[in-house]
Amino acid sequence: MSWMDDEPVRGGYPDPALLSLSGLDRMRAGARGLMPAPPIHHLFGLTPVSAGPASVTFAMPASPWLQSAAGVFFAGTSALVADAPLGSAVMVPLGPGKIVVTSDLSLNYLRPVNTDSVRLMARARPIDVGNRVGLSEALIEDGHGRLVAHATTRCFVISLDPPPQPDEFPQVEPPTFDTPDPHERPLPPGSVAAEAWDSHTFGEILEMQIRGEIPPAPFARLFGMEDVSGADGRFGCSMRATPWLTSPAATIYGGILAYFADSSLTGAFSSVLEGDEIVAPLDLKVQYLRPVPPDGKLLRCEAEVVHRGRSFGAARAAITNEAGKTVALASSSATIIKGRSWSSFVVVDETPSPAEASREP
Numbered sequence: 001m002s003w004m005d006d007e008p009v010r011g012g013y014p015d016p017a018l019l020s021l022s023g024l025d026r027m028r029a030g031a032r033g034l035m036p037a038p039p040i041h042h043l044f045g046l047t048p049v050s051a052g053p054a055s056v057t058f059a060m061p062a063s064p065w066l067q068s069a070a071g072v073f074f075a076g077t078s079a080l081v082a083d084a085p086l087g088s089a090v091m092v093p094l095g096p097g098k099i100v101v102t103s104d105l106s107l108n109y110l111r112p113v114n115t116d117s118v119r120l121m122a123r124a125r126p127i128d129v130g131n132r133v134g135l136s137e138a139l140i141e142d143g144h145g146r147l148v149a150h151a152t153t154r155c156f157v158i159s160l161d162p163p164p165q166p167d168e169f170p171q172v173e174p175p176t177f178d179t180p181d182p183h184e185r186p187l188p189p190g191s192v193a194a195e196a197w198d199s200h201t202f203g204e205i206l207e208m209q210i211r212g213e214i215p216p217a218p219f220a221r222l223f224g225m226e227d228v229s230g231a232d233g234r235f236g237c238s239m240r241a242t243p244w245l246t247s248p249a250a251t252i253y254g255g256i257l258a259y260f261a262d263s264s265l266t267g268a269f270s271s272v273l274e275g276d277e278i279v280a281p282l283d284l285k286v287q288y289l290r291p292v293p294p295d296g297k298l299l300r301c302e303a304e305v306v307h308r309g310r311s312f313g314a315a316r317a318a319i320t321n322e323a324g325k326t327v328a329l330a331s332s333s334a335t336i337i338k339g340r341s342w343s344s345f346v347v348v349d350e351t352p353s354p355a356e357a358s359r360e361p
Helices: 016-020 023-031 039-044 077-091 194-199 202-210 218-223 254-270 354-358
Strands: 047-051 056-061 098-109 119-129 133-142 147-159 225-231 234-240 277-288 298-308 312-321 326-338
Touching: 016 023, 023 047, 023 077, 039 218, 047 077, 056 077, 077 098, 077 119, 077 133, 077 147, 077 254, 098 254, 119 147, 202 225, 218 225, 218 254, 225 254, 234 254, 254 277, 254 298, 254 312, 254 326, 298 326
Parallel strands: none
Antiparallel strands: 047 056, 056 119, 098 147, 098 277, 119 133, 133 147, 225 234, 234 298, 277 326, 298 312, 312 326
């Protein structure tokens, strides 16, 4: 059972009357205190920074809770910060009554991140926004100004009947809580054990976690991921669709679904590694097939490696709901680096990109 099952969700959703405003004014309404922060803000710290006709920026802290048990961040962490500004950049040019729904998300990873990255910031700009489809792109940087990923998205534009605009919108008072938000809390002891990954294979680590001999990784605790299984190029994991994972649209945030897929794809890659190899994902492509309501039901991601060469691999994944319907499809490629350990791969200064690391002796 996840901590999410016992703790009341924090955050809320915009007043539907805000649909009477243009896309840009809706984005700026948050800065004016006219809408509550959504649950994902409290979960992992995603925060809007600025919004204008030319660009939209969001940021989030490089929280220790985003670490794997090896002490590294999944490359898909970039999706957590990128999905919101990408969709917002498409929404900004739109008029009242128009909303956007993400159709697909693509990321190319340039450099790994870790807790020393301080924070991640995604700056998105619209490429083209029409009556039915919009495109945008984003650059993701760490707190040192280093480029870590490039992302693009395609969104469908949906027209609704705009509600009447009220004379004024009420101010929303930020709530106070007795405890810090989840991403700000201290990690449980033993959550990160990078040295274990230098002396055990992925399969051995996975078996120890399943038997309860070592605790789940921080990211798994934060997002409520459980019921893991993996071997011989396959990996599976479950996660409940709780309100904690929702965006202002009151559905499961697309960035979290992308992260869920990426972590499972990385698990599949890891299951085919030899003892002196690590994997560095190069890209991620996600197709969203249907929205996911926060109904508390299980989501399951199953990933498999479709190609494992000497230094390159490719994998695919599908996320399904309890009814067996596919809600998202994903694919990824990765470089396989021989003669490196996870502890040596995580470099704070002058961190190489995956392509650079694969060329090192």
